[in-house]
Amino acid sequence: MNRRETLAGMALSASLVATAQAADATKRVDIKGAVALVTGSNRGIGRGFVDVLLARGAKRVYATARNPKYLAELAALDKRVVPLELDVTNDAHRRAAAEKAQDLTMLINNAAYPGSDKDGERRFLSATNLDDIKRSMDTNCWSPAELARLFIPIILKNGSPGKVGAVLNILSGGALFCLPEFTSYSTSKAAEMMMTAGLRAETDRMPILIASVFTGGVQTRALPVGATTAATPVDHANEVFDAIAQGHSTIFPSTGPVNMRQRICEDPDGFERRIIDRFHTNPVKIAPYE
Ligand SMILES: NC(=O)c1ccc[n+]([C@@H]2O[C@H](COP(=O)([O-])OP(=O)(O)OC[C@H]3O[C@@H](n4cnc5c(N)ncnc54)[C@H](OP(=O)(O)O)[C@@H]3O)[C@@H](O)[C@H]2O)c1
Numbered sequence: 001m002n003r004r005e006t007l008a009g010m011a012l013s014a015s016l017v018a019t020a021q022a023a024d025a026t027k028r029v030d031i032k033g034a035v036a037l038v039t040g041s042n043r044g045i046g047r048g049f050v051d052v053l054l055a056r057g058a059k060r061v062y063a064t065a066r067n068p069k070y071l072a073e074l075a076a077l078d079k080r081v082v083p084l085e086l087d088v089t090n091d092a093h094r095r096a097a098a099e100k101a102q103d104l105t106m107l108i109n110n111a112a113y114p115g116s117d118k119d120g121e122r123r124f125l126s127a128t129n130l131d132d133i134k135r136s137m138d139t140n141c142w143s144p145a146e147l148a149r150l151f152i153p154i155i156l157k158n159g160s161p162g163k164v165g166a167v168l169n170i171l172s173g174g175a176l177f178c179l180p181e182f183t184s185y186s187t188s189k190a191a192e193m194m195m196t197a198g199l200r201a202e203t204d205r206m207p208i209l210i211a212s213v214f215t216g217g218v219q220t221r222a223l224p225v226g227a228t229t230a231a232t233p234v235d236h237a238n239e240v241f242d243a244i245a246q247g248h249s250t251i252f253p254s255t256g257p258v259n260m261r262q263r264i265c266e267d268p269d270g271f272e273r274r275i276i277d278r279f280h281t282n283p284v285k286i287a288p289y290e
Contacts, residue, residue, distance in 0.1 A: 115184045
């Protein structure tokens with residue numbers, strides 16, 4: 001996306017975020033008084049969620065990180081923060097978190113693995129084996145699903161028709177089409193998108209909102225090199241919380257893939273051709289993580 005498209009997208013943002021899909025007035029979710037758990041909350045978008053949960057009056061925030069070295073820093077943020085070690089792929093960690101967070105009303109599945117820093121390992125043909133692709137599936141689809149299975153009964157126990165709980169699954173534009181530079185990531189995010197839709201259908205008549213958040217263009221280490229964006233993790237979290245406050249379950253934050261579904265539907269072959277040509281001529285890259 002060039003700078004002009006980015007700015008045009010931002011100008012339209014307020015209405016587009018809200019109108020991606022009709023809101024369900026019976027599933028409005030209030031942050032004030034919520035008890036939330038955020039995966040991967042030590043940096044980036046996850047940390048933005050923690051900051052905005054606290055600013056908007058959440059009662060308690062389970063701020064989780066897979067690396068315990070971040071827990072003291074998270075605990076120091078506020079008395080309402082309960083820091084927890086949680087590698088989302090670790091079943092013992094997941095179960096311990098569910099034991100601890102019996103008062104939960106909102107799960108934010110944010111943690112994700114973008115794939116190996118070796119380009120070839122992120123593709124089905126050039127990978128030496130499927131281990132790294134399976135790691136993406138495990139981190140980005142199966143682990144959020146396991147967490148949803150553990151926490152949805154707890155969230156329902158703590159809710160009522162007037163007090164709606166929530167699961168927010170942080171997806172990506174890469175769920176809507178195959179980004180060949182990150183095939184493993186796209187595969188896992190597309191699977192997570194369908195998993196989220198399945199959960200939404202199963203819980204349709206229950207007091208819980210299951211949201212698909214099509215994130216993109218947020219200033220974190222995962223942002224593609226050269227991308228232009230104005231969204232901070234805090235901006236992103238505020239947009240997402242504004243949307244769930246109205247009962248939206250399909251959310252396109254303004255710097256993300258707004259209109260991408262329509263563009264793909266209008267010309268699926270042309271869209272894929274442009275993506276493949278870019279892959280061969282000017283592939284998307286993210287900077288190596290330190
Ligand atoms: N930034 C964007 O523009 C953008 C675009 C599309 C989608 N997204 C989505 O937004 C979410 C957050 O991404 P981000 O941009 O904030 O990336 P980030 O800065 O790289 O943060 C990713 C977080 O996930 C954690 N994580 C990775 N594997 C984990 C595991 N097995 N268990 C627990 N935590 C784990 C990381 O922990 P460590 O610090 O220990 O590595 C880190 O806290 C992801 O779901 C991503 O796909 C972001």
